[in-house]
Amino acid sequence: MADIGVVVVNYNAGDHLLRCVESVDAQAGEAAVEIVVVDNASRDGSTDRLADAHPEVQRIENGDNRGFAVAANQGIRATTAPYVFVLNPDADVTGGTLAGLLKLAEDRPRAGAIGPLVRDLDGSLYPSARKVPTIGEAVGHAFLHPFDPNNRFSRAYTMADWDRASEREVSWVSGSCVLLRRAALEQVGLFDEGYFMYAEDVDLCTRLRRAGWTVLFTPELEVTHERGVSTGNSKRMIRVHSESIYRYFAKHHATGWKRALLPFAWLALRARAELVIRRRNAS
Secondary structure, eight states, rough: SSEEEEEEEEOOOTTHHHHHHHHHHOOOOOOOOOEEEEEESSSSSSHHHHHOOTTSSEEEESSOOOOOHHHHHHHHHOOSSSSEEEETEEEEESSSOHHHHHHHHOOOOOOOEEEEEEOOOTEEEEEOOOOOOOHHHHHHHHHTTTHHHSHHHHHHHHTTTTTOOOEEESEOOTTEEEEEEEHHHHHHHOOOOOOSHHHHHHHHHHHHTTTTHHHHHHEEEEEOOTTTTTTTHHHHHHHHHHHHHHHHHHHHOGGGGGGHHHHHHHHHHHHHHHHHHHHHHHH
């Protein structure tokens, strides 16, 4: 019986996938781990190389790219452990142990989701634990961040003044690396499969908090994440991101008079996506 199920959703992650899985084995500690890799029709041979090196890893191979939420749910359903650690294939566990993370979870019985400390490749902190922004913060972040990442709206949203040196309850943690309690998932459901990619983590954490669970950040475990290996900076993914943010807003915050904002929110998000695309094309 495994203590923790590790679910990795792969899409053309190359050699990152093998390194990811091996980092899980290396940092498991005393925890009994079952690993499931769900592949979304990769064409780079990454799952074949994984099978050669680690035949014990369970693989689920989809015939097409079903997106992150659908594939992650496939992996979660394929595991039986009381905890599930969802990890991106371009992320490596580099500090602490999964056993230590599990002990923390056992000591925090109302924690439905726990996110570890995340670093970029250069060692800098990545703001993987954030707040759900107000409408003003969201608008300011959306339109100022492409030009000034350090603007006050983005800093408020990413909680940039927090050094992440200690445990803290937060609004949401990144789905790129998150420990989920199965009992909490059984109450609120898995990832919303209406999201192809992006914002499904915010959605799940929002549902957990509304059901009385807490969402925690902890530096007990450390992950190094090379972001964007599978998604890149394609125009499609930029537009998908905007569509996901719109779905989240419409689902969780467009109540009462705020429903009148939906057409404006859609237009603003589409405009922001085109702005980002044009800026990247010009750079």
